[in-house]
Amino acid sequence: MTDPQKGVAAIVAACSVWGLATLYYHFLAHVPPLEMMAHRTVWTALSFAALLVAQGNLGALGVLWRGPERGRVMASSALIGVNWFLFIWAVMGGHAVEASLGYYIFPLISAVIGVVVFRERPVFAQVAAVVLALAAVLVLTLGLGVAPWVALTLGTSFAAYAAVKKGMATGAVVSVTMEVLLLTPLALGVLIWTEWAGEGWFLRDGLHAWVLPLSGVISGGPLILFSYGARRVRLVTSGLVQYLNPSLQFLSAVFVMGEGVTRWHGIALAMIWAALALYSAAAWREDRARSRAAMSGIIVN
Numbered sequence: 001m002t003d004p005q006k007g008v009a010a011i012v013a014a015c016s017v018w019g020l021a022t023l024y025y026h027f028l029a030h031v032p033p034l035e036m037m038a039h040r041t042v043w044t045a046l047s048f049a050a051l052l053v054a055q056g057n058l059g060a061l062g063v064l065w066r067g068p069e070r071g072r073v074m075a076s077s078a079l080i081g082v083n084w085f086l087f088i089w090a091v092m093g094g095h096a097v098e099a100s101l102g103y104y105i106f107p108l109i110s111a112v113i114g115v116v117v118f119r120e121r122p123v124f125a126q127v128a129a130v131v132l133a134l135a136a137v138l139v140l141t142l143g144l145g146v147a148p149w150v151a152l153t154l155g156t157s158f159a160a161y162a163a164v165k166k167g168m169a170t171g172a173v174v175s176v177t178m179e180v181l182l183l184t185p186l187a188l189g190v191l192i193w194t195e196w197a198g199e200g201w202f203l204r205d206g207l208h209a210w211v212l213p214l215s216g217v218i219s220g221g222p223l224i225l226f227s228y229g230a231r232r233v234r235l236v237t238s239g240l241v242q243y244l245n246p247s248l249q250f251l252s253a254v255f256v257m258g259e260g261v262t263r264w265h266g267i268a269l270a271m272i273w274a275a276l277a278l279y280s281a282a283a284w285r286e287d288r289a290r291s292r293a294a295m296s297g298i299i300v301n
């Protein structure tokens with residue numbers, strides 16, 4: 001396999017695990033969301049710390065904490081904590097369809113942040129895509145009688161997380177390790193309290209003693225795969241493959257978990273998919289234009 005082919009395979013594998021993680025949390029729906037979040041945090045922290053030890057790069061955590069990016073990593077830690085907990089709560093509470101909508105609209109919210117915060121100049125198709133997504137949210141709000149706050153919060157928190165991480169000099173593994181380490185004291189407190197009160201699930205039986213730690217692998221493994229793949233493929237390619245994640249979440253919610261989809265969900269989904277098609281086409285054209293410009297520069301030089 002060529003490097004780009006390996007990159008695409010790695011991103012597909014990462015997005016498949018993320019997408020099918022919905023089934024994992026559904027299987028553990030009897031575990032309280034806060035306890036599940038605590039397990040996810042602790043086991044992810046241990047997984048990443050072990051990876052840094054194996055790489056001989058554990059000292060990078062101290063460099064990050066003492067450096068100028070400490071404030072950014074504290075902000076990203078808070079945002080990913082909100083995102084992780086709400087996703088777990090949504091899946092365990094029977095709102096996995098709405099959770100998948102959040103990850104569909106995430107790139108469109110990112111586009112808005114890019115314009116407002118980073119002064120990026122969108123093309124007409126990107127503006128149209130955002131307007132179409134906003135119309136989809138309005139349709140859901142009017143049709144269901146309540147705003148899809150789960151989808152909006154998930155999409156916004158992850159887009160804000162990506163914006164905070166944008167341009168960070170620290171590598172993904174080091175920064176994510178620090179993010180979960182900052183959440184770990186609270187997570188350990190939750191686990192100690194639940195076990196002491198006799199309400200925890202980790203020590204209850206052998207099944208949970210090995211299933212719950214898998215949350216760290218499910219969270220950390222795909223990130224490593226995605227980081228590996230993103231360095232080997234074009235940005236537009238990785239962006240398109242990422243839609244596999246919410247698609248698998250949606251399919252799992254409907255066909256495995258048995259969640260219902262109203263006609264309002266159907267209309268909104270169609271509008272969001274159309275918006276994503278517009279957005280992706282614009283990104284593809286922009287990527288092609290940059291590639292041609294780069295090739296022209298090489299030829300001229």
